[in-house]
Amino acid sequence: MRKISISLAAPVGAFLLTLVVSTIALMAFGSSPTEAYADMLSHASKLETQVDILNRATPFYLSAVAAAIGFRMNLFNIGVEGQYLMGFLFAAQVGGLVSLPQALHILVIMLTAMMVSSLYAGLAGILKTTRGVNEVISTIMLNAIAIGGLIAWLQQKWQGDLGENFSSTSLGTKPIDESGLLPTINGLLELVTREVGQGKELTGMFLVAILVGIAYYVLLNRTRFGFDLRASGINPFAARAGGVPPKRMVLAAMMLSGAVAGLIGMTELADTGKFPPDPIQGLGFQGIAVALLGRNNPGGMAFAALLFAFLDVSSGVLDSTGAASREIAVIMQGIVLLTAVVAYGVANRFRERDEAREAAEVLAAEREVVPA
Amino acid sequence: MTVAIELRGITKRFPGVVANDDVNLTVEKGEIHAICGENGAGKSTLMKILYGMQPADEGTMKVNGEVVEFTSPNDAIDCGIGMVHQHFMLADQLTVLENVILGAEPTVGGGRINFHQAEAHLSKVTEDYGLTIDINQMVESLEVGERQRVEIIKVLYRGAEILILDEPTAVLVPQEVEALFDNMRELKASGATILFIDHKLDEVLEISDSITVLRHGRTVATMKNDGVTAHDLAELMVGSELPTPDTSESTVTDEVALELRDLAVRNEDGRQVVHDINLRIHRGEIVGIAGVEGNGQGELVDAIIGTADISNGSIAFHGRDVTNDSVRKRREAGLAYVPEDRHQEGLLLSSPLWENAALGHQTQAPYGSTWWLDRGGAREQTERIRKQFDVRTPSIEVSAHALSGGNQQKLIIGRELTSDPDVLVAAHPTRGIDVGAQAAVWDDIRAARRNGLATLLISADLDELIGLSDTIVVMLRGEFVATLSPDEVTPRDLGAYMTGAALQNGGAA
Numbered sequence: 001m002r003k004i005s006i007s008l009a010a011p012v013g014a015f016l017l018t019l020v021v022s023t024i025a026l027m028a029f030g031s032s033p034t035e036a037y038a039d040m041l042s043h044a045s046k047l048e049t050q051v052d053i054l055n056r057a058t059p060f061y062l063s064a065v066a067a068a069i070g071f072r073m074n075l076f077n078i079g080v081e082g083q084y085l086m087g088f089l090f091a092a093q094v095g096g097l098v099s100l101p102q103a104l105h106i107l108v109i110m111l112t113a114m115m116v117s118s119l120y121a122g123l124a125g126i127l128k129t130t131r132g133v134n135e136v137i138s139t140i141m142l143n144a145i146a147i148g149g150l151i152a153w154l155q156q157k158w159q160g161d162l163g164e165n166f167s168s169t170s171l172g173t174k175p176i177d178e179s180g181l182l183p184t185i186n187g188l189l190e191l192v193t194r195e196v197g198q199g200k201e202l203t204g205m206f207l208v209a210i211l212v213g214i215a216y217y218v219l220l221n222r223t224r225f226g227f228d229l230r231a232s233g234i235n236p237f238a239a240r241a242g243g244v245p246p247k248r249m250v251l252a253a254m255m256l257s258g259a260v261a262g263l264i265g266m267t268e269l270a271d272t273g274k275f276p277p278d279p280i281q282g283l284g285f286q287g288i289a290v291a292l293l294g295r296n297n298p299g300g301m302a303f304a305a306l307l308f309a310f311l312d313v314s315s316g317v318l319d320s321t322g323a324a325s326r327e328i329a330v331i332m333q334g335i336v337l338l339t340a341v342v343a344y345g346v347a348n349r350f351r352e353r354d355e356a357r358e359a360a361e362v363l364a365a366e367r368e369v370v371p372a
Numbered sequence: 373m374t375v376a377i378e379l380r381g382i383t384k385r386f387p388g389v390v391a392n393d394d395v396n397l398t399v400e401k402g403e404i405h406a407i408c409g410e411n412g413a414g415k416s417t418l419m420k421i422l423y424g425m426q427p428a429d430e431g432t433m434k435v436n437g438e439v440v441e442f443t444s445p446n447d448a449i450d451c452g453i454g455m456v457h458q459h460f461m462l463a464d465q466l467t468v469l470e471n472v473i474l475g476a477e478p479t480v481g482g483g484r485i486n487f488h489q490a491e492a493h494l495s496k497v498t499e500d501y502g503l504t505i506d507i508n509q510m511v512e513s514l515e516v517g518e519r520q521r522v523e524i525i526k527v528l529y530r531g532a533e534i535l536i537l538d539e540p541t542a543v544l545v546p547q548e549v550e551a552l553f554d555n556m557r558e559l560k561a562s563g564a565t566i567l568f569i570d571h572k573l574d575e576v577l578e579i580s581d582s583i584t585v586l587r588h589g590r591t592v593a594t595m596k597n598d599g600v601t602a603h604d605l606a607e608l609m610v611g612s613e614l615p616t617p618d619t620s621e622s623t624v625t626d627e628v629a630l631e632l633r634d635l636a637v638r639n640e641d642g643r644q645v646v647h648d649i650n651l652r653i654h655r656g657e658i659v660g661i662a663g664v665e666g667n668g669q670g671e672l673v674d675a676i677i678g679t680a681d682i683s684n685g686s687i688a689f690h691g692r693d694v695t696n697d698s699v700r701k702r703r704e705a706g707l708a709y710v711p712e713d714r715h716q717e718g719l720l721l722s723s724p725l726w727e728n729a730a731l732g733h734q735t736q737a738p739y740g741s742t743w744w745l746d747r748g749g750a751r752e753q754t755e756r757i758r759k760q761f762d763v764r765t766p767s768i769e770v771s772a773h774a775l776s777g778g779n780q781q782k783l784i785i786g787r788e789l790t791s792d793p794d795v796l797v798a799a800h801p802t803r804g805i806d807v808g809a810q811a812a813v814w815d816d817i818r819a820a821r822r823n824g825l826a827t828l829l830i831s832a833d834l835d836e837l838i839g840l841s842d843t844i845v846v847m848l849r850g851e852f853v854a855t856l857s858p859d860e861v862t863p864r865d866l867g868a869y870m871t872g873a874a875l876q877n878g879g880a881a
Contacts, residue, residue: 227727227734227745234720240679241709241717242732243700355774358766 006354010347014340021339022332031324043317044310047193051200057302057309058209059267059280063287064305065216066261068296070135072220073233073253079124079139080261081284082146087117087258088265089151089173092275093158096174105180109269114262120146121258125251135254147281160274171277182208182270205267212260217298229253289333293340308333375437376401376534376565377422382431384417386777391417392428393589399534399582401436404556404566406576406597409586410609410832415569418586419536422567423455424448435534454527455536460519464512469494471511472526497528502558517548521555528564535559537568541575542666553579571609572664573602573871585609606867623656624842628691629826630676630795635685637668637675644683646671646850651828653795658817658827660841660858662834664870668850669799669830670712676797676828677709678702689795703732708793710784710801712830714777718784721773725765726754728772729787736791753790761786762812778809785813789820796820796827802836814840834863848872 026033043049063080070077077083091113100108124142127133160174184201196202220226231239232249240246264283269275290308294301315329377399384392392414399405407415420426422433424442433440435451442448445455462471469491478489494507505521514522520540527535537556541549556566556579570576576583577597584594585608593608630653637646646668653659663669674680676687678699686695689705697705709732711717719728730739730750738749754768761782765775772780781801788796798817802810817840821827831837837844838858846854846869854869 222745222747224734224740224743224745227730227740230723231720231727231731234722235716237717238711238719238731240699241677241711243698243703243735245698245700352771352773355770359764359770359774359776359779362764362766 006347006350010343011340014336014343017339017343018332018336021335022328025331026324026328029325031328033324035321036318036324036328039317039321039323040314044314047196048198048200049313051189051196051202052313053306053309054206055203055267056313057305058203058205059264059283060286060290060308061209061302061305062205062212062260062264062267063283064290064294064301065212065287065298066257066264066284067288067291068216068294068301069229069257069260070253071233071291071296073229073249074236075233075250075253075257076136077121077124077139077254077257077261078136078288079121079142079284080257080264080287081281082139082143083117083120083258083261084113084264084284085151085279085281086120086146087113087115087262088269088279089154089158089275090116091262091265092173092176092269093154095176095180095269096160096274098180099177100179102179105177106182109176109180110263110266113266113269114259117262118255118258121261122251122255125254128254129247129250135250143284155275155277158275172272172274175274176269181273182266184270203267203270205263205270208263208266212263213298213302216260225252289337293337295344307336374401375399376435377567378434378437379418379422380432380434382418382421382428382433384414384421384426384428390589392421395431395586395589395591396594397584397591398594399565399567401565402560402563403581404560404568404579405582405584406580407567407569407584407586408571408573408576408605408609410571410834413586413609414589415586416538417589419455419538419567419569422448423453423536449527449530449532452531452533453536454530454532454534456520456523456527456538456540458538458540458542460523462511462519462522465510467508467510468505468514468522468525469507471522472507472529476530494525494529498525501528501562501564503528503555515548517544517551520544520548520552524555524559533563534565534567537566539569539571541570541572549575573605573867574873576605577602602871602873603864603868606871607864609867622842623822623824625655625657625824627655628652629655629657629689630828631688631691632676633686633688635672635675635687636683637671638681638683639671642681644850646675649685649852651845651852653826653828655794655824655826656821657842658821658829658840660829660831660837660844661847662831662837662844662866662870663847665832667847669847671850672847673712673797673799673828673830676795677707700735704735706792706794708788708791708796710788710796710798712799712803714780714784719772719780722771724771725758725763725768725775725783726751728783729754729757729768731787733787733791757783757786757790760790761816778805781805782809782812785816789816789825793820793825796825797830798827799830800832801829802831802833834866838863838866846870 023033026036044053063084066080067077091109094112095105095109098105098108120142124135124138127138128135158173160170160172162170182204185204185207186196186201189196189202220230228239228244228249231242232244232246236246261284265279268280286308290301290304294304311329311332315326318324318326318328375398377397379395379397382392382395383390395414395418407418409415417426421428424445424447427443435453440451463474466474472494473490478486478493480486491507498505503521503525505518505525511519511522524535540552544552559566577600580597582594582596583600583605585592585605587609632649632651635646635649636644639645649672651659661669671680675682678697682695686693688694689707694702694705715721720731730745734740734745735742738746738753740746740750751768757763758765758768763782763786764779775783785801801817802813817827829837829840838861841858844856844858844861844866845852846856848870856869
């Protein structure tokens with residue numbers, strides 16, 4: 001009973017504190033908190049907004065899982081950003097050049113994205129295992145190299161046919177044939193709801209994200225590899241003495257993290273059909289925040305991704321209603337992250353103390369039975 | 373004659389262990405006072421209490437005649453006590469001067485460091501105490517002995533008159549030890565009081581004025597260094613009571629389970645620290661290794677389990693060469709390992725007990741296979757370990773850190789022995805656990821020996837070594853220097869071999 005209340009206290013406490021602080025922030029800016037919250041909630045209650053939220057949450061979640069794979073073994077892959085953009089670009093280029101039957105075409109595109117991202121992440125892994133370079137430093141640098149260097153250069157090189165009627169919409173890689181685009185799943189959604197209006201479409205990547213979440217759970221908790229990975233994160237020395245090869249684990253975790261990162265860009269690719277001149281950026285970093293809030297737990301990260309997406313999307317309405325500035329969403333995301341980290345830390349300490357006391361009581365009880 | 377430090381009735385308990393039990397210590401002003409004792413005798417705990425890093429549960433401390441109570445090292449520093457830790461705490465990229473003043477910088481104006489004043493103060497300190505060092509050199513370019521001198525200067529700079537040196541010679545080569553001792557004599561001549569921890573008896577006898585011996589957390593003797601011999605000290609350190617762990621009849625067979633041939637091992641710095649080791653352990657045999665810590669035992673263990681850099685020679689299990697095999701392959705081939713430090717190398721403290729039991733055996737039934745972890749099988753096996761090895765815990769789902777040291781150790785022994793191993797490497801298997809758990813661990817190892825286990829036992833507890841081993845080899849400076857029979861050797865003799873004293877007298881067996 002006490003255990004459950006402790007584990008519930010953390011997220012509830014974090015949520016309440018976030019509400020208090022953002023209310024104060026809203027009042028400080030002269031906005032009405034009740035009005036702002038009401039606007040956001042009523043906006044989010046619409047089915048079309050909910051589709052937007054799910055579409056936003058999907059790449060957040062994939063990005064969080066990518067980061068979490070590293071986090072679970074104390075590897076800080078800050079390079080998800082660069083990795084997914086690299087995978088995105090290469091997948092778009094390859095997808096645009098080939099023409100294949102639908103299932104195969106989609107598969108080739110996704111595998112290309114995962115492979116390229118994985119290899120790019122692997123660079124940081126190789127640097128760490130052979131030269132001892134800290135992965136935080138190397139992935140940050142690889143981000144800069146990818147975004148400012150490779151991608152900028154390849155974007156020009158791989159610019160598709162601009163056509164006769166040149167316009168900004170013809171910028172980007174060669175558009176992928178219809179057969180390479182992951183279908184949307186409005187049909188599935190409409191089985192449980194009404195028809196989705198306003199031309200909103202739920203991305204097929206939503207299903208892929210769910211599968212990735214399940215795979216992540218199984219990998220971590222049910223496989224020998226997942227056990228090795230967690231053990232390395234908790235105590236690398238004990239893991240090594242227990243037969244876990246440390247270098248191979250670093251490389252494997254880095255590449256697996258990169259492979260999942262490769263899927264992040266697929267949501268946008270399915271929508272645009274090419275690598276656009278200005279792809280959505282920052283998803284890699286959002287993923288780190290989501291993983292942190294969700295405690296690297298597959299369910300927790302799903303909740304965190306939905307929360308972040310909800311704040312992002314529903315705050316959009318504030319621009320039109322004028323109840324507050326939509327930047328309140330960013331403030332709330334920041335605060336919830338901070339308070340959650342602190343709250344989990346405190347709850348963890350309580351849990352550890354309880355466990356130690358329980359174990360000590362067992363010892364004491366047995367001592368009394370045995371006469372000295 | 374005034375008293376610098378007086379400790380009365382100091383007691384410190386940790387869960388499951390009494391580290392210090394009614395310790396009394398009197399250190400006179402201006403003397404070099406050695407504290408010696410085996411590993412785990414409570415020396416370091418006592419020094420931590422004196423330096424304010426841990427509070428004592430009971431007892432009083434007096435410094436220069438005044439009763440003091442320290443809540444942090446800052447209080448100790450204010451009373452003129454300084455401590456030089458075994459592991460240096462220096463910033464490589466700063467100069468000697470910058471390192472010394474770090475945290476105690478004299479400033480002018482708006483927080484600018486007054487290097488002028490710092491330099492003046494520092495040269496006064498080094499002159500007063502006769503310590504030479506180039507204060508503008510980068511610390512990264514200094515030798516180990518010089519770094520240690522910087523650490524000493526650091527505490528002197530802060531006004532310390534009573535110095536605590538925690539095993540200062542452990543990291544030094546013999547010439548550096550001589551230089552350190554010269555420095556210590558200079559310091560003493562300049563009026564400083566030095567308290568130092570050591571368990572190398574020849575060094576203690578060479579440098580100290582007084583000696584206090586700790587055993588099992590108690591002070592067993594305090595004496596002037598006057599006519600004391602290394603043998604006397606060794607006897608006091610290990611106690612002369614009869615060994616409790618008794619192996620009774622021999623179970624040694626003639627089938628070789630572990631063979632080391634011409635083994636040479638390098639440490640992490642690339643220095644060769646184990647030379648030309650040849651050893652055969654048979655089924656049903658326990659070979660004990662005696663030696664003062666830091667003579668290559670750790671590297672030898674690492675080489676056998678597969679984490680060290682082997683520069684020459686070979687290792688074979690049952691005649692099969694495993695020199696180039698990974699840790700996992702060796703474990704699958706029947707290697708079990710009880711590490712020296714269970715928290716560092718043995719356990720996943722924040723994971724449940726059943727995951728801890730699986731660690732090291734996750735590729736094998738009943739814990740798992742190449743691809744999958746068998747959670748049900750692992751839990752059942754852990755329950756069996758819990759019953760068979762008497763691990764006292766509310767359940768196998770609690771995390772390992774909730775258990776007392778003795779129960780954690782029983783879990784480790786259990787997981788290693790239930791995997792039906794052929795070769796066991798056990799480093800200090802009963803270090804830091806209570807007497808009851810100790811007896812249980814001895815029983816378990818003895819039972820496994822009867823079933824044909826070949827064991828390499830490394831221990832600082834000489835009674836344990838003599839009581840459990842079929843053969844004892846003494847390791848000194850990375851080599852086996854003597855092979856002894858436990859039936860004929862006493863802890864006192866063993867102590868003499870370990871420090872090299874017996875060898876100098878031509879007593880090598």
